[in-house]
Amino acid sequence: MRVDPKLHTIVASDLxxxxxxxxxxxxxxxxxxxxxxYFIDQSFKRMLQFVQSKIGSEPAELVLNGDIFDxxxxxxLPLYPGFPVSGLEKKRGLFPEEEKSRFKMEVILNDHGExxxxxxxxxxxxxxxxxxxxxxxxxxxxxxxxxEVLKAFxxxxxxxxxxxxxxxxxxxxxxxxxxxxxxxxxxxxxxxxIHPFIKVNKRICVRLPFGNxxxxxxxxxxxxxxxxVESSFLMTFPEYIKFFYKYALRIQPFLWWSxxxxxxVSFWMSLRDGFSPSMRDPLFIxxxxxxxxxxxxxxxxxxxxxxxxxxxxxIFNPLKIxxxxxxxxxxxxxxxxFLSFEMYxxxxxxxxxxxxxxxxxFVLFVPGLIYYSRKIESDVVRTMDETLKHAPLVAxxxxxxxxxxxxxxxxxxxxxxQTEVLNTGTWSxxxxxxxxxxxxxxxxxxxxxxxxxGASPERVAELFVxxxxxxxxxxxxx
Numbered sequence: 001m002r003v004d005p006k007l008h009t010i011v012a013s014d015l016x017x018x019x020x021x022x023x024x025x026x027x028x029x030x031x032x033x034x035x036x037x038y039f040i041d042q043s044f045k046r047m048l049q050f051v052q053s054k055i056g057s058e059p060a061e062l063v064l065n066g067d068i069f070d071x072x073x074x075x076x077l078p079l080y081p082g083f084p085v086s087g088l089e090k091k092r093g094l095f096p097e098e099e100k101s102r103f104k105m106e107v108i109l110n111d112h113g114e115x116x117x118x119x120x121x122x123x124x125x126x127x128x129x130x131x132x133x134x135x136x137x138x139x140x141x142x143x144x145x146x147x148e149v150l151k152a153f154x155x156x157x158x159x160x161x162x163x164x165x166x167x168x169x170x171x172x173x174x175x176x177x178x179x180x181x182x183x184x185x186x187x188x189x190x191x192x193x194i195h196p197f198i199k200v201n202k203r204i205c206v207r208l209p210f211g212n213x214x215x216x217x218x219x220x221x222x223x224x225x226x227x228x229v230e231s232s233f234l235m236t237f238p239e240y241i242k243f244f245y246k247y248a249l250r251i252q253p254f255l256w257w258s259x260x261x262x263x264x265v266s267f268w269m270s271l272r273d274g275f276s277p278s279m280r281d282p283l284f285i286x287x288x289x290x291x292x293x294x295x296x297x298x299x300x301x302x303x304x305x306x307x308x309x310x311x312x313x314x315i316f317n318p319l320k321i322x323x324x325x326x327x328x329x330x331x332x333x334x335x336x337x338f339l340s341f342e343m344y345x346x347x348x349x350x351x352x353x354x355x356x357x358x359x360x361x362f363v364l365f366v367p368g369l370i371y372y373s374r375k376i377e378s379d380v381v382r383t384m385d386e387t388l389k390h391a392p393l394v395a396x397x398x399x400x401x402x403x404x405x406x407x408x409x410x411x412x413x414x415x416x417x418q419t420e421v422l423n424t425g426t427w428s429x430x431x432x433x434x435x436x437x438x439x440x441x442x443x444x445x446x447x448x449x450x451x452x453x454g455a456s457p458e459r460v461a462e463l464f465v466x467x468x469x470x471x472x473x474x475x476x477x478x
Contacts, residue, residue: 007459008055009172010048011446013065013180013406015040016136016228016428018073019104020111027251029434031223034073036111038429038436040443043468045118047445050469052125055449060127062119063170065406065424066134066180071096072208072215073136073227074104088265092220096206101139102148109152120153128162132170134180134407135188135209140165141196142206164295168193169306169398171297175459176448177398181407181423183310184387187211187324188407191313194288194303195278204279210270210314210321217269218262218325222255224248228409228430229440237329237373247434263325267318274315298398305397309390329373336365392419402461404446411444413463414477422446422463442466444474 021034032038048062075093077085083099094100109116123129131149133140140146146165155163168190169179182188188211190196198207208216215227224247225233235243248255280288289300296303314320322328340361347353391403402420411425425444432438443466448459464471 007173008051008058008060008450009063009176009446009448009459010051010060011063011065011178011404011422011424011448012044012047012427012444013134013424014067014228014409014426014428015044015064015115016067016070016073016426017108017112017115018070019076019107021075027223029224029247029251032434032436033226033228033429033431039112039114040427040429041112041114041118043443043466044115044427046468047443047466048118048122050466050471051445051447052122052127061130061172062122062127063130063132063172063178063404065132065178065404066168066182067136067406067428068131068134069105069108069137069140070428071101071104071108071137071139072212073220074107075220076104076107078103088217092217092262095203096139096208097203098142098144101142101206102144104139105145105148106152109148116152120155123153123155123159123162129164130170130172130178131163131165132178132180133165133167133193135182135190135212136215138190138196138206138208138212141167166295167196167292169296169394171398171400172448173459174297175400176402176404176461177394177400178404179394181387181405182209184390185211185407186311186314189310189313191274191315192278192307194285194292194307195280197279198273198276199279200272200276207273207276207278208269210266210274213269213273214266214325217266218259221258221262222252224251224255224434226429226431226434228426228428229432231440232432237370259326260330263327263330267322267325267327270315270321271318274313302398306394309393309397311386329369332369332372336369337362340365388414388416388421391421392417395419401458402448404461409441411442411463411465411474412477413461413474420461420476422461424463443468 018034020036021031023035024030077090089095094104119129131140150160150163168183169177171177183190188209190209191207196206197204219225219227244255252258289303293300293303340358343361344358387405387408394403395401404422404424406424408423409426409430410423412423414421424446426441427443430440432440444463445466446461446463448461451458451460463474465474
């Protein structure tokens with residue numbers, strides 16, 4: 001492993017670059033967060049220029065730590081597809097097959113030309129780029145998709161050698177383990193990052209985690225919810241009612257139907273993909289592990305150990321994902337309606353009564369449904385917070401002194417059991433409301449650099465908020 005005490009490492013994550021949404025007549029709030037006015041391309045470019053002005057001629061690497069591209073949100077379809085496009089794909093986006101993933105990558109890069117130019121200039125200045133695959137850009141596992149990225153950068157053969165793709169983690173300069181963090185979130189864990197492909201109906205595709213499947217088949221059809229802020233779609237029952245009357249009744253009156261069939265599709269796709277065996281060739285398993293180790297600056301043993309650190313996927317608890325999709329409440333609603341009708345029908349056979357009694361019976365059961373709904377809390381936020389607890393084990397496995405995560409969209413710099421942990425938050429267009437007036441999170445980046453005081457030969461890490469222009473350092477919380 002190459003160790004350079006002068007090396008600067010810049011880490012950013014969760015840019016969620018996707019296709020542009022130009023708006024629909026009469027639906028100004030529909031996926032407003034995807035409008036070009038909210039793109040971060042120019043801001044990211046100025047951040048890189050700021051960093052380069054500070055480091056001068058010293059070597060630097062930019063580590064893009066997962067979810068840089070958001071394949072799940074891409075809804076654009078080719079005008080003349082050279083592959084079959086199903087009815088579901090027309091409504092919710094293309095499946096994660098190689099040709100379709102390459103098309104989506106091309107769309108994203110074309111819509112974010114300024115970002116592409118900024119990264120290209122960084123490499124041409126003599127620096128390096130490292131892409132770490134997260135859960136939303138899991139389709140980067142396709143070799144032709146990686147080639148599409150290199151093609152857009154328009155680099156020389158020598159410059160291309162300074163661009164690498166890592167399957168889920170990377171060790172920088174022997175002192176820092178950098179990982180997106182979705183492997184410790186049971187909703188977003190990649191079941192087998194060493195062998196990420198499965199065969200479905202004679203088609204080879206990337207296996208998607210549960211969280212990505214719901215993003216594709218639910219959130220893509222519910223454009224008033226922002227997928228980058230869980231509080232925008234994880235609400236209580238009364239909050240959903242208020243949201244429906246404030247926004248959906250006017251823009252998407254059949255939101256309930258979109259949710260219902262999308263939830264059923266998501267549930268089925270999650271189980272289908274989750275229980276499908278990984279595609280692997282026994283003759284090339286060791287070669288595959290060695291390739292991952294080389295790209296990640298480590299050994300095959302560490303790769304295997306890191307793969308074992310992942311949590312148990314929620315896919316294997318169907319009741320849990322059934323509840324997370326609110327399908328349990330839908331089932332109870334239908335059951336209450338059926339029970340109320342049966343009670344009315346039985347009594348009506350004995351003593352003729354008005355149909356209003358059916359309504360009365362139903363109303364009497366509704367408080368129980370509301371009470372049950374309020375008692376059920378989503379595990380998404382709690383599960384994401386569990387990521388921090390894995391940092392010391394990651395540091396021990398990789399023999400590093402610090403760990404950098406992304407994924408949770410919550411920036412922080414703290415100590416966990418004597419292990420320094422940073423999270424670079426998100427650069428995504430994250431807003432709490434459909435109007436995109438309440439921003440969530442801050443644009444952050446980690447900077448690992450030589451100790452300027454000269455007191456230590458080891459590098460130090462800092463977390464900065466990019467104010468465009470200028471930076472603000474986030475204090476280490478011990």
